[in-house]
Amino acid sequence: THLESADDTPRAVDIGWSLATTRAALDHRAVILTDTGADTDNGTDNGSGGGEAMAALTALATGQPHPRLITGQAGVDGKTVFVFPGQGSQWTGMGAQLLATSPVFAARMHECAQALAPFTDWDLIDVITGAPGAPGLDRVDVVQPAT
Structure with missing residues (x-):
């Protein structure tokens, strides 16, 4: 009605922001797919999908x-997954603090290192902690598995 x-x-960007930041994260969720013709610079619809979104x-x-x-x-089954969006999103030291402060994360990282x-x-x-002599993230054979 509003x-x-x-x-x-x-x-649309304002509506999404308001819903994501001012509402409780409840168990029941809904997503409305919008037209890819939307103007991503200013969040307007360009008339390509507003009627469909409203419907x-x-x-x-x-x-x-x-x-x-x-x-x-x-559904929450108690498992947590860290998902990184791929090559290009990494930075030096990414994950190092979590490795040093979370025993569970550290254990999984050591399992990954062994694998x-x-x-x-x-x-x-060594790569994650930036140990001397470790290769940098500028190498594709290092950055992809490290990420």
Whole structure:
């Protein structure tokens, strides 16, 4: 109702920010897929998917299906995964503080180091901690498995 009665069409980026930062992270989740033609610089829709997004939002509100609407319930099984987006996102010392302060993380990293050892001429822990003589992250054969 708020979106339909707004004087100015709110930007999708503003709506997303507000929902992500001011609402409780509840178990039930919904995602509305928007058109890839959206203007990512300013968060506006360019008229390419606003009607569809609004229709999907209405479907969510009324409990109806919609092709751009995905709903589900977040499940927590107690496992944590660290996902790094790939080469280019790394920095020197990435993971070193966690390695030094989290015994669980350190144990998994040492398992990874042991698994990598037969395939590399460098040590993962040395790379992460920046040990003298360890190769740098400028080598693709180091950065990809280290990340």
